[in-house]
Amino acid sequence: MDVKKDNSHTYIHIPFCKKICSYCDFCKVFYDKKLVFKYLESLEKEIKDIYKGEYQETIYIGGGTPSCLDIEELKKLFEIIEKLNHDRQTEITFECNFDSITKEKIDLLNEYGVNRLSFGLETTNKNVLRQINRELEIEEVKKIINYSKKIGISNINIDLMYGFENTDIEDLKKDIDFILELNPTHISTYSLEIHDNTKFAINKVCNIDDELDRLMYEYIHKKLIENKYDHYEISNFSKKGFESRHNLCYWKNECYYGFGVGASSYINDERITNSRSITSYINNNIKREKEKLNITDKIIYEMILGLRLKTGVNLNYFKEKYNKELYDIYDINKLIEDNKVIIAGNTIKVPFDKWYTINSILIDFLEVDYE
Numbered sequence: 602m603d604v605k606k607d608n609s610h611t612y613i614h615i616p617f618c619k620k621i622c623s624y625c626d627f628c629k630v631f632y633d634k635k636l637v638f639k640y641l642e643s644l645e646k647e648i649k650d651i652y653k654g655e656y657q658e659t660i661y662i663g664g665g666t667p668s669c670l671d672i673e674e675l676k677k678l679f680e681i682i683e684k685l686n687h688d689r690q691t692e693i694t695f696e697c698n699f700d701s702i703t704k705e706k707i708d709l710l711n712e713y714g715v716n717r718l719s720f721g722l723e724t725t726n727k728n729v730l731r732q733i734n735r736e737l738e739i740e741e742v743k744k745i746i747n748y749s750k751k752i753g754i755s756n757i758n759i760d761l762m763y764g765f766e767n768t769d770i771e772d773l774k775k776d777i778d779f780i781l782e783l784n785p786t787h788i789s790t791y792s793l794e795i796h797d798n799t800k801f802a803i804n805k806v807c808n809i810d811d812e813l814d815r816l817m818y819e820y821i822h823k824k825l826i827e828n829k830y831d832h833y834e835i836s837n838f839s840k841k842g843f844e845s846r847h848n849l850c851y852w853k854n855e856c857y858y859g860f861g862v863g864a865s866s867y868i869n870d871e872r873i874t875n876s877r878s879i880t881s882y883i884n885n886n887i888k889r890e891k892e893k894l895n896i897t898d899k900i901i902y903e904m905i906l907g908l909r910l911k912t913g914v915n916l917n918y919f920k921e922k923y924n925k926e927l928y929d930i931y932d933i934n935k936l937i938e939d940n941k942v943i944i945a946g947n948t949i950k951v952p953f954d955k956w957y958t959i960n961s962i963l964i965d966f967l968e969v970d971y972e
């Protein structure tokens with residue numbers, strides 16, 4: 602198994618949104634036509650300054666809401682992306698919201714080689730949609746998904762959010778049944794988190810209680826497994842062969858470029874985060890926070906990211922990458938005894954019954970002990 606050294610993955614952040622969701626703490630601004638072209642010019646410059654020409658296995662265009670760009674803006678965006686070295690094998694994901702994607706835009710994405718669409722559905726519950734400030738027309742959702750498949754973009758992710766105040770398992774069942782009807786290749790699930798400075802935090806909206814949250818997590822697992830989805834990462838499910846290749850690069854602790862306001866990169870042993878100020882970004886005055894990683898940091902990232910995967914961390918690959926045995930770094934036998942991890946063949950994994958509380962296990966991997 603070869604250890605990858607290239608930066609063969611790129612994330613591009615498009616921060617514009619037509620509406621702001623009540624729970625959102627992502628890096629975003631209201632869509633403003635005057636800002637978009639300036640933003641794209643800065644994006645082009647940033648890529649030109651930093652990108653070294655490596656072949657890209659995956660390109661992920663996320664946001665914000667990339668689908669809120671109009672046709673001209675999308676053409677400009679893809680002219681920039683064309684300069685990244687990629688081909689038809691490259692997984693190119695584009696994030697869409699149903700209130701801004703159209704058939705015409707999907708045609709354009711298809712022309713530019715987008716082969717994976719990620720839709721933020723979140724929920725179909727009308728009360729919750731009102732609460733979170735989103736709009737959704739069920740019939741439109743079906744039409745758009747069918748159209749995407751019809752023109753050949755059949756690799757489709759749907760985001761599901763659950764755990765909203767005053768919702769129960771019955772509400773979740775309805776959302777999952779609807780998603781299953783759409784038959785996507787991939788489903789990403791998120792339990793609501795209430796972040797400071799969001800409308801939900803300001804309005805003192807509460808989370809559901811922990812027991813219900815756990816029941817929802819277990820229900821999602823059971824129902825999606827029954828429907829032939831593989832629960833391949835703590836929060837992600839896919840049909841066989843449709844795991845997100847882009848997100849796998851994060852969990853496998855590989856290098857990647859991140860372009861755009863607030864985007865993060867992992868290049869040459871540095872984790873770099875662009876500032877979230879759109880004003881600085883469009884003035885080409887990008888402030889970047891840099892964290893230089895030593896071997897200890899790298900090992901910690903390898904473990905806390907890799908253990909999120911059902912496949913866990915491969916012990917041989919680990920040795921090849923760090924020139925160290927995992928057993929010499931952590932007290933693995935104690936962790937096995939405590940039923941926190943298992944060894945299966947050449948891999949170390951967190952058993953499924955511990956996934957819901959995985960953070961309490963990952964703490965054990967934050968302390969590295971070696972000579």
Ligand code: SF4
Nearest residue numbers: 618621622625664665
């Ligand atoms: S569409 Fe996405 S990025 Fe925009 S406000 Fe909603 S959650 Fe945030």
